[in-house]
Amino acid sequence: MNERIARRISGSPVAAGESEHGGGDGVRVTRMHQSLLSSSKMGSTNRGLVIQALYDLGPTSRAELARLAGVNKTTISGIVQTLIDAEILVENDPSPIGRRGGKPAKPLWFSPSASPICGVLLMPEEVHACVVTLDGQIFAETRIALPDGGGPVEPIIETIAECVSGALQQTKRPPLGIGVAVGGMVDTDSGSIVTINLAPALDGYPLASDLGRRFGLPVRLDHHPRALLVGDRWFGKGRGIPQFAVVYTGKVLGGALYFGGHLYRGTAGAGGELGHTFVQVDGELCRCGRRGCWDTIATLGWLRREARKAGLPDAERMNSGILCLAAGKDEAAARLLDRYARNVAIGIANLQQTLAPNHYILHGDVVLGGDRMLEAIAGHVRDLVPARPGGVIEIVAGDAGDQAALLGAAGLVLSDMLQFSI
Ligand SMILES: [Zn+2]
Incomplete structure (x- = not known):
């Protein structure tokens, strides 16, 4: 795992036409599959990788991150400072345990005042929304039964919006975005529902653009098991x-x-x-x-x-x-x-x-x-x-209830942050 973090932070971002599993090797590249990264995007990619490393490792000092990434402390500090300035990370007091002389290392972790994310679980009969802090704490849970999925779509959408609104009203800071785990097939490119068994009224509905318009926030939709995986990856048993x-x-x-x-x-x-x-x-x-x-x-x-x-x-x-x-x-x-x-x-x-x-x-x-x-x-x-x-x-x-799906729904937004500018 540490090697993986090291390779990804210190190495060049994936170059055009090659994959992480090894470009070259005699494979003829006829076109670029991926654009070269601009320097601003490289910055956001490195910030994303630092965040990912913190999720894998828990609170970690700059020196330790630099050691694991195989880069010098100045490089890590440059990346980390942007995240501290954006109030995403804070440097906590050094732990008295494990000091070995010298300047005690201050572990970096997510700021309690960082903007949270709204996580939503949409199942055929119920919608469940919450607010998730960047270190994976769930609060402001709201849960509402949905009207008949075989009936008209408007009352269902109004109920989903009411549930999201109920959760958002309980947070002081505007969230970074809304992630929705859908118990059915979704088109992740367009942010639409393809089909939900037992709720055919929602088939084809452009839910991401509707919620985005109502709340003025970026919205990500994905299939429920993939949200569970993201929840496990960021906050659960899939870490590292x-x-x-x-x-x-x-x-x-x-x-x-x-x-x-x-x-x-x-x-x-x-x-x-x-x-x-x-x-x-x-x-x-x-x-x-x-x-x-x-x-x-x-x-x-x-x-x-x-x-x-x-x-x-x-x-x-x-x-x-x-x-x-x-x-x-x-x-x-x-x-x-x-x-x-x-x-x-x-x-x-x-x-x-x-x-x-x-x-x-x-x-x-x-x-x-x-x-x-x-x-x-x-x-x-x-x-x-x-x-x-x-x-x-x-x-x-994993989890028998909704917690992993809600965390994962929030994680969908976080995953987007890792790929694009924070
Ligand atoms: Zn079947």
């Missing part, structure tokens, strides 16, 4: 990990991938529809109209149906938490737990065989099942994927 995957389970299934320091997005934000990858040719009919999708065997709909068939109590509200409790005293519940864990593991094993991210952060329903569910899933993944050197698979629990 060079590659990992996020898998969300619950009423629906989705995922996102982080490779080589980048969140992967298909064209215009496509991809991540893991729930609709196929696990059984001609299997059960899926809500998407196709057959045999992973969604048909590893979501709450399947679990509740099978719980009913097995005659388990609480079948209608069954989830991984209830199932794991029941499995301690009921053989049928224990068998269902194992089948459900295997069904979840099948999709993860496919992802591992395709891209081998090795680290998986699970979110949503399965997290409610605690260690028992996680160990059952991990056991099946290891059975399904052949062992190989360097292929240790780690599966950890």
